[in-house]
Amino acid sequence: MRKARAAVAAVLVAAGVALSAGPLRAEPTGAEQEIARVRMAEGRARFAKSDFQGALTAFTEADEIMKVPTTGIARALTQQRLKRLLDARDIALRVMRYPVSPSEPPEFTKARVEAAKLSEELLARIPAIEITVEGPPSGAAVVVKLDGSVLPRSAAGLRRMVDPGRHTITVAAPGYMTERLTVMAAQGDVVPVEVVLRSAPLAAPDVRRPELQARSTPRWPGWVGAGGALASAAAAVFAADFGIAQRAVDRRCPTYEGGGYDCPSLTAAQARDLEARRNRDLVLAISFGGVGAGALVAAAVGYLSAPSSRERARPTPTVTGWVASSGGGGVIQGSF
Structure with a gap:
């Protein structure tokens, strides 16, 4: 030394x-x-x-x-x-x-x-690696990489000089699973490396009945249900306001005379506004409630007529509606 x-x-x-x-x-x-x-x-x-x-x-x-x-x-x-x-x-x-x-x-x-x-x-002293590939037929587009560099096809089966140390080999071909391995090359060694490529698994065929393959889960029940839920929510808001107006009428306008309410504590204009508010809330609550109920029923029918969960590729939104004396509403669950 x-x-x-x-x-x-x-x-x-x-x-x-x-x-x-x-x-x-x-x-x-x-x-x-x-x-x-x-x-x-x-x-x-x-x-x-x-x-x-x-x-x-x-x-x-x-x-x-x-x-x-x-x-x-x-x-x-x-x-x-x-x-x-x-x-x-x-x-x-x-x-x-x-x-x-x-x-x-x-x-x-x-x-x-x-x-x-x-x-x-x-x-x-320079070591060499000799790579052979088995599996793909002759002429297949086999790609061999040594430490990230693609080797020319003409070098297949030939010795490739490398520096001493660890080296990574990657082999890929269409229709075959990619193989990756690491080898150690010491000074003066010739390292034979045989890479056997395995065929890639085929995609599983769709064995469902033809009539089920043609059916797809419709999305419109979810959207209709969402609209119904919004309409029901609006109906609930107007119904609540109607209840407030009605209680005000009962408290401040105890009698109904001459085609109108007798409201001693309110001016004539205030009495008319209160009555108009009550009537408006009643009409809107009924209208939105009807629309919401109809939409929820349509969404439920559409959902129930769709393929079952075992047959569907993806879940359909679920709709749950509710109606009370003071209004109604609905709950949407799922993806659209």
């Missing part, structure tokens, strides 16, 4: 020295090169403290500026420490593909050699 750490440290130091030797692309500005040198120094310090995530951030910024073998290998070695083996190998391969310049510093050559060695080592 100490030898490996020392080797990594040597590569990182060489990367910092080689920054001033010139890149393999368009020359960065002096300010950009200075930023890259600072970020490389910061990355080495964080790497020495095992802050690999912080080191990767610094090395990545430097590599994006310089794009030379030394910054690339520093980035790849840090990815390796974070167990991001796929990314580490991709960067190592990129370092190997940088064009060679006759005037390049020896640190670049060492970085290429280190990248080739790292690439071979990672290839042996």
